[in-house]
Amino acid sequence: MGNTSSADSEPEPPRRSSQTAAAPVSRRRSSQERASQAAAQAAAQQSLEALKAECVELEIEVPPDATREELLEAIAAARNKKRPSFWKMATDSYDELVNAIIRPPRAEYSVSALGRRTFQVDGISHERYDFELTNSRNMKLQCSWWRPRLNPGQTPALTPCVIYLHGNSSCRAEALETLPAVLGSRMSLFAFDFAGSGMSEGEYVSLGFFEREDLETIVNYLRASGRVSTIGLWGRSMGAVTALLFVDRDPSISCIICDSPFSSLRTLAKELVESAQLNVPKFAVGLGLRMVRSSVKTRANFDINVLEPITNASKCFVPALFAAAEGDFFIRPKHAEEIFHAYAGDKNIVKFPGDHNSRRPDFFLDSCIIFMHNAMIHDGSTVAHSHDHQTNVDARVFHMPAPLAHSPRSQMVNQQGPAFDSTSHHRQQQPTQAEQHLASDRIFGPIHREVDDFDVVDEEAAFEKMMQQAMLLSLEEAGKGNKTSQ
Numbered sequence: 001m002g003n004t005s006s007a008d009s010e011p012e013p014p015r016r017s018s019q020t021a022a023a024p025v026s027r028r029r030s031s032q033e034r035a036s037q038a039a040a041q042a043a044a045q046q047s048l049e050a051l052k053a054e055c056v057e058l059e060i061e062v063p064p065d066a067t068r069e070e071l072l073e074a075i076a077a078a079r080n081k082k083r084p085s086f087w088k089m090a091t092d093s094y095d096e097l098v099n100a101i102i103r104p105p106r107a108e109y110s111v112s113a114l115g116r117r118t119f120q121v122d123g124i125s126h127e128r129y130d131f132e133l134t135n136s137r138n139m140k141l142q143c144s145w146w147r148p149r150l151n152p153g154q155t156p157a158l159t160p161c162v163i164y165l166h167g168n169s170s171c172r173a174e175a176l177e178t179l180p181a182v183l184g185s186r187m188s189l190f191a192f193d194f195a196g197s198g199m200s201e202g203e204y205v206s207l208g209f210f211e212r213e214d215l216e217t218i219v220n221y222l223r224a225s226g227r228v229s230t231i232g233l234w235g236r237s238m239g240a241v242t243a244l245l246f247v248d249r250d251p252s253i254s255c256i257i258c259d260s261p262f263s264s265l266r267t268l269a270k271e272l273v274e275s276a277q278l279n280v281p282k283f284a285v286g287l288g289l290r291m292v293r294s295s296v297k298t299r300a301n302f303d304i305n306v307l308e309p310i311t312n313a314s315k316c317f318v319p320a321l322f323a324a325a326e327g328d329f330f331i332r333p334k335h336a337e338e339i340f341h342a343y344a345g346d347k348n349i350v351k352f353p354g355d356h357n358s359r360r361p362d363f364f365l366d367s368c369i370i371f372m373h374n375a376m377i378h379d380g381s382t383v384a385h386s387h388d389h390q391t392n393v394d395a396r397v398f399h400m401p402a403p404l405a406h407s408p409r410s411q412m413v414n415q416q417g418p419a420f421d422s423t424s425h426h427r428q429q430q431p432t433q434a435e436q437h438l439a440s441d442r443i444f445g446p447i448h449r450e451v452d453d454f455d456v457v458d459e460e461a462a463f464e465k466m467m468q469q470a471m472l473l474s475l476e477e478a479g480k481g482n483k484t485s486q
Contacts, residue, residue, distance in 0.1 A: 044068070047068065048068055048071070051068065051071040051072065051075065052066075052071065054071075054075055055071060055074060055075060055078075058075065058078045058079070059078075060074050060075065060078050062074055098292055098295045098296060098299065101207065101292070101296055101304065102196075102204040102205060102206065102296055102299060102300040103196075103203065103204055103205070104168055104169040104205065105169050106169070106196075106197065106198065107169060107170050107171040107173075107193075107197060107198050109171060109173055109198070109199075111130065113173050114128060114130075114144055114172070114173060114176070115128065115176070116128075117130075118149060121180070121183045121184055122184055124148055125148070125149040126146060126147065126148055126149055126183060127146075127147065127148075127149040128144055128145070128146050129144070129145045129146075129147065130142075130143070130144050131143055131145075133192070133217050133218065133221055134217070135195055135213060135214050135217045136213050136216070136217065137195065137202075137210070137213070139195045139200065139201040139202045140200060140201045141192050141193060141194070141195060141200045141201075141214055141217065141218075142172070142192060142193045142198060142199040142200050143172070143190070143191070143192040143193075143218070144172055144190070144191050144192070145161075145188065145189075145190045146179060146182075146183060146188060146189040146190075146191075147159070147161075147188035147189075147227065148188070156226065156227045157227075158226075158227065158228060158229035159186065159187060159188055159227065159228065159229060160186075160187040160188070160228070160229055160230045160231070160232065160254070160372075160376035160377055161187060161188045161189070161190055161222055161227075161228045161229075161230070161231050161232075162178070162182050162187050162188070162189050162190070162231075162232050162233075162234055162372060162376075163190045163191070163215070163218055163219070163222075163231060163232070163233050163234070164178060164189060164190070164191040164234050164235075164239070165194075165211075165215065165233060165234065165235035165236070165238075165239025165240070165242050165243055166191070166193070166194065166197070166198075166236065166238075166239050167236045167237035167238050167239055168205065168207065168237060168238040169197075170197065170198075171193045171197055171198030171199070172191035172192050172193050172198060173191075173198075174191075174236070175189060175191035177360075177365075178234065178365070178368075181365050181366075181368075181369045182369070182372075185369050185372070185373050185377075186377065187232075187372065187373075187376065187377075188227075188228075190218065190222065192214070192218060194211045194214050194238075194242075195210065195211070195214055204299065204300040205238070206300055206302045207238050207241060207265060207304075207307055208238055208241035208242045208244075208245050208307060208309070209245070209302040209306070209307060210302065211238065211239075211241075211242040211245075212242050212245045212246040212249070215233075215242055215243075215246050216246070216249075216250075219231060219250065219253075229376075230254040230375075230376040230377075231252075231253055231254060231376075232253065232254050232255045232256065232257075232372050232375065232376050233246070233247070233253060233255075233256040233257070234256075234257040234259075234368065234372075235256070235257065235258055235259065235261075236259040236260060237259070237260050237261070237262075237331065237356070240257075240258035240259055240260060240261035241258075241261050241262060241307070241309050243256045243257075243258055243261075244256070244258060244261060244309040244312055244313065244316070244339070245309060245312055247312075247316050247318045247320075248312045248315040248316045251316075251317060251318060253318050254318070254319070254372075254375045254376045255318060255319040255320065255321070255371065255372055255375035255376065256318055256319075256320050256321070257320075257321045257323065257368050257371070257372070258320060258321070258322050258323065258336070258339070259323040259324075259360070260323065260324060260325065260328060260331050260335075260336065260356060261309055261322070261331070261335060261336060261339060262309070262331045262335045263308070263309060263310040263335040263338045263339050264307065264308040264309075264310060265304050265305075265307040265308070266289065266304065266305060266307075266308075267335075268331060268335070269289060270289075271332065272330075292304065293305060309339060310338055310339050310342050313339050313342040313343040313344065314342055314343075314344050315344065316343060316344055316345055317344055317345035317346075318345050319345055319346040319347070319371075319375050320340075320343055320345060320346070320347045320348075321347070321348050321349075321350065321367070321368065321371045322336045322337075322339060322340045322343075322347065322348070322349040322350070323336065323349070323350045323351070323352070323360075323364060324336040324337070324349070324350075324351050325351070325352060325353070325354040325355050325356060325358060326351050326352065326353055326354070327353065327354055327355045327358075328354070328355050328356040329355065329356075330355070330356040331356060333351060336349060337349065348371070350364055350367055352364050
């Protein structure tokens with residue numbers, strides 16, 4: 001009777017209350033919430049510091065205890081204040097467009113970049129004569145004339161003279177590439193800065209319109225000098241247009257070389273607009289050109305619509321050599337081709353690889369010299385290739401917007417320096433910069449290196465930016481604004 005079961009004799013295990021089981025979970029949640037809150041606070045503080053840093057960058061004065069909302073409001077107000085309106089951007093770009101035509105970057109250089117004043121070519125002593133002439137608009141033009149040097153009491157002989165006409169945004173230093181070949185062919189070389197270019201006086205350029213008046217000043221001076229027999233013109237880009245606009249006035253010029261001329265400024269402008277492949281209505285382009293025409297007439301006093309050398313071509317009978325680079329997408333080869341076909345006088349055309357600003361090949365320089373020799377020297381003599389002269393003066397290295405780049409020539413001797421033998425160079429091989437400096441220093445003497453480092457927006461880039469960006473992106477809006485104001 002007193003016996004009990006084993007189950008009844010074992011004690012029951014203690015039971016955990018619901019509060020005891022939930023305590024660890026509650027503590028975990030509380031720890032997570034605190035960590036999350038700390039992270040959020042840190043992120044908010046970091047964001048606040050970033051906004052304060054932006055305020056400092058924007059030069060905004062805000063109180064140290066400014067809230068996030070206050071900082072955002074101050075930043076938005078500052079941005080709206082600093083951001084120009086689209087109309088402001090359009091008008092600024094329009095001014096840039098007009099200036100790209102009549103006030104491109106002016107070439108800055110030192111006279112030392114033109115080299116030494118005395119040197120020898122084929123054993124003949126030469127000199128560079130620097131001086132000023134005043135054009136018909138009473139502006140001083142800076143000129144250089146490379147010619148045979150006279151001994152005391154010696155009577156000057158009449159020799160042919162080549163006038164080199166530089167491109168837009170360039171200067172007389174561009175002519176240095178042609179110097180060895182021209183002087184080595186018993187001709188002198190004359191180069192000058194157009195009004196509004198280089199060191200010459202004048203505020204604006206006109207892409208040939210007033211430049212032909214400058215050229216007339218030079219031609220009159222040379223004819224009165226008593227040292228020149230015949231005169232030829234060698235122009236590139238703007239200089240080529242100038243030559244074309246001049247020779248129908250003066251048919252006594254012996255010959256012209258026109259490297260990369262445009263047939264019409266208006267046609268060139270439209271082509272550059274189309275090449276951008278942006279969706280701009282034709283009326284906006286036409287309106288933009290009319291606005292530019294009006295502004296140019298007001299500021300620079302010439303009409304861009306009359307810059308059409310192709311209309312002069314049918315009235316020109318001076319022997320002409322036209323040239324175009326096959327890869328020139330700025331002034332396309334068809335411009336030279338169209339002028340060539342319309343030209344009334346004896347003519348030829350040469351095409352070569354490259355673009356608007358690229359180095360012209362040696363065979364083209366040789367063609368130019370042979371052409372000029374046959375047109376300007378009438379003694380039955382023949383001309384050697386530009387690289388065959390026993391002694392020659394090397395072209396200076398000068399980085400210009402539309403340069404005629406350095407080309408190694410045969411042996412070169414200077415009165416004030418040793419010979420530099422470049423016969424080991426292949427004709428088409430481009431020397432290193434160090435070799436270029438060595439050759440030019442020996443021929444022309446030490447120069448200021450900052451001249452070689454001169455770098456501006458080149459002619460192609462400036463004009464392309466003018467037509468493609470300024471016109472396409474802003475003139476449409478400028479035209480709309482013009483309509484609205486009316």
